Structure formats: C-alpha cells, structure tokens
Amino acid sequence: MNDGIQEDLKAARETCWINEQMYPFSEEKERLLLKREDIEDASKRLARFAPLIAKLFPETAKDHGMIESPLREIAAAKEELGKKCGELPKGRLLLKCDSHLAIAGSVKARGGIYEVLKHTEELALAYGILKEGDSYEKLLEYRDFFAEYKVQVGSTGNLGMSIGIMSAALGYQAIVHMSADAKEWKKKLLRARGVTVKEYADDYGRAVIEGRKLSDADPKSYFVDDEHSKDLFLGYAVAGERLKKQMEEQQITVDETHPLFVYLPCGVGGAPGGITFGLKQIWGDAVHCFFVEPVQAPCMTAALASDKGSGICVQDLGLTGKTEADGLAVGRASQLVYEMMRHVLDGAFTVEDKKLPGYMRLLNDTEQICIEPSSCAAFEGYTAMLHSPESTARYDEIMKKAEGATHILWATGGSLMPEEIRLELLGKA
Numbered sequence: 001m002n003d004g005i006q007e008d009l010k011a012a013r014e015t016c017w018i019n020e021q022m023y024p025f026s027e028e029k030e031r032l033l034l035k036r037e038d039i040e041d042a043s044k045r046l047a048r049f050a051p052l053i054a055k056l057f058p059e060t061a062k063d064h065g066m067i068e069s070p071l072r073e074i075a076a077a078k079e080e081l082g083k084k085c086g087e088l089p090k091g092r093l094l095l096k097c098d099s100h101l102a103i104a105g106s107v108k109a110r111g112g113i114y115e116v117l118k119h120t121e122e123l124a125l126a127y128g129i130l131k132e133g134d135s136y137e138k139l140l141e142y143r144d145f146f147a148e149y150k151v152q153v154g155s156t157g158n159l160g161m162s163i164g165i166m167s168a169a170l171g172y173q174a175i176v177h178m179s180a181d182a183k184e185w186k187k188k189l190l191r192a193r194g195v196t197v198k199e200y201a202d203d204y205g206r207a208v209i210e211g212r213k214l215s216d217a218d219p220k221s222y223f224v225d226d227e228h229s230k231d232l233f234l235g236y237a238v239a240g241e242r243l244k245k246q247m248e249e250q251q252i253t254v255d256e257t258h259p260l261f262v263y264l265p266c267g268v269g270g271a272p273g274g275i276t277f278g279l280k281q282i283w284g285d286a287v288h289c290f291f292v293e294p295v296q297a298p299c300m301t302a303a304l305a306s307d308k309g310s311g312i313c314v315q316d317l318g319l320t321g322k323t324e325a326d327g328l329a330v331g332r333a334s335q336l337v338y339e340m341m342r343h344v345l346d347g348a349f350t351v352e353d354k355k356l357p358g359y360m361r362l363l364n365d366t367e368q369i370c371i372e373p374s375s376c377a378a379f380e381g382y383t384a385m386l387h388s389p390e391s392t393a394r395y396d397e398i399m400k401k402a403e404g405a406t407h408i409l410w411a412t413g414g415s416l417m418p419e420e421i422r423l424e425l426l427g428k429a
C-alpha cells in the first residue's frame, strides 16, 4: 500500500484511493470467478419466485412481485451541495433509492432475499415439493415443512432484517446474530416479525463466528455467510439489468462520451461489489464505480490498497471499526468481493461519521427523501471527487468536460426507520 494512503487510513483521515490496476472489463471478466450467466440464472430465479412474493408481500403486487426501487433525479439536492461543497463534477445527479426497496427497506433486499429464495428452491426440489414448471405459489402451503428448518445469519442490522423477514414469512425459524453496533430499533422490528435475535457484546465478526458455529451444529439449519456467499453477491448483481431498463426509460445514455459514475456505501463489500459487477456487465468501461467507507471501518479500501484482501483488517491499522454508520461497521472485507473487484473497481473514498447527518438533512430538506446515515456515505464520493488530488489527477478531464455524464448516489437503506429515530437524526426531535 502506498505510504500516503496507509498514513491517511491509520490516522482516520478522509482519503481517496484510486485503482492503478484497472483492466479493460472485456478482458477481466473472462478471468473472474463469476460470469454474466450466473447473474442471468439469479434473475430467472427471482422471476420464478415473483408470484409468490406478490402474495406474501402485497406491497410488491403492483410490480408483480419484483422488488425494485425508483431511480430519481435530485437536482435540488445537487444545487444545495454545490453551495456547500464547492465545485461538483459535471452532469446530472440521480439517487438510486434502494433505501426504499420493499420488504427490507435496504439494499439487502436484493442479496439477502435472493439467497433465502435460492435455498428454499433447493430444499423444495430435493423433497419433491416443487417440480420443474410448478407455480411457486404452491410453497405457501408448506409453511409447516419449512418450520422444521432454520435460517441463520450474522448481521450489523440490515442483512438480518432482509434474511429474517423473508425467512419468517416462508415459515422458517429465523435466527439473527447481531453485533453490539446493531441499532435497537432493528432488533425490535425483527422480534416483532417473529425472528429470534441473539446479541453479542463484541463486533460483527464475532456475531458471524458464533452464528456459523451454532448453525453448522444443526443439520436442519442454513447459514447465510455474508463474507463468502456467491448467492448474495449475485442477488445484488441483478441490479445491473434493472438499472439499465430504468436508464432507458429515462432516456439517459451511457457510453464512452456519456460516462456513468456510481458511488456505493461499502461494508463487507457484497452489496456494492455485486452491484458494481452487474453494472460492469452492462456498460463495461463506460461505468466507473467507487465505494465509500467510514474512516474507522475502511476494510475494503485497506484490502484493495494493500493488495492483502481479507488478510488485513482495520484493527491492524489501529482503527476501532466503530461507526455511527451501522451498516458499514465491518472490520474485514470479503475475500470473494476483493477478488472480484481487484481490477474492476475505479476507487474508494473514506468519510468521517460527523458529515453523515448533514448529508441526511440536505437530502431530506431538498428532496423530501429520508435515508439512513450509512446510506449517506455515497454523497462523499461525489462531493470529494474534484477535491482529492488522487481522483482529480485521473478524472479531472472527464469530470470537468463531460456535460453528458451521469452520477448516481446509491442510497442503501432507511425507509424502515421509525419516525422518532428519523426526527432525532434530522435534529428535529
């Protein structure tokens, strides 16, 4: 890792890492472990389950059981950001509202729900409950069967909500192992949905280890492994084709002269990594993706900048891993995601916790959209782009000239926040 980056990370200073080892995606994709066909397979599986989802969660009926979020231009927010942050990159600014995905209210509704469905399909096929060509609505009659099985997961909050809510709805015994960082309201909401919540005084890593141990000891239990799961990753990656459709509907071009920049909050890496992989499959080198992490939990930035992958954790850098951005409070990155992103991700930014409420208020006041603090990390990539020497050196040309560029802040969570928490965070309680 170069000295500058290492010093910034260690000092918990905001920084920017630019990938010096980007390869053309058309070449790199041949070397990657997962392929476009894997995403297509995931997409088809989601389509098979859509009628069942529409029945289980009536709020998805209008989209026929497809769980997808709006893509909204946020011109008023952009104007306000310009006043506060100085020069911004040229081009339009949009918000991808995964904060408002149905069922789980966060980006985890993509990967988490997909993995529960995939496991359910495997179980149902193995026991002859489903045969090829059957309508999956049939599974509604098998709650007693699924009640004999457990689904478990370690989570800082939102993954637990997505896995827990979906598993419980299908009939499983759902158990979520939560870290000390997890917000009280997330635990309460899960318990209200019939999910068992186990709490650990330690961090997220400990919750995962304990959860996995308990699950492995039980042959009727399935453990969702956030650090290694290809299924979670592929569930997230389906976002690529979905965004392509929305961009076409809104008549937004993406090509070499109309580059797309995407800013994604990052924890263990699965959600932003999967989405990046999905977007790259659609737009290749015309799309530039950046992760954003808290200064105390920059696990993926450290993994990539040091080239050590999951062999380095934030504690190795003298950091605490603690952050108000609970969805991003992860000390060690996923090795799978590191390998998938090594030559694909454009770069990463870190952000101080204290900036997040300001971004949250700005979006709320200008666009009447409320997202949780973790989500707000996305803003930092966009606003820091032209103010960090590393990114400026590489992107100045495109950023200042490309009137035809589009920038997307990926809002990753927030719609399930209780009203009193929302008001408190907005400073309006």
Ligand SMILES: *Cc1c(COP(=O)(O)O)cnc(C)c1O
Residues within 6 Å of the ligand: 106, 107, 108, 158, 159, 265, 266, 267, 268, 269, 270, 271, 272, 327, 328, 330, 372, 374, 375, 412, 413, 414
């Ligand atoms: C989980 C989460 C992320 C990041 O996802 P990872 O897969 O952990 O990288 C970002 N924002 C929110 C709100 C999340 O809950």
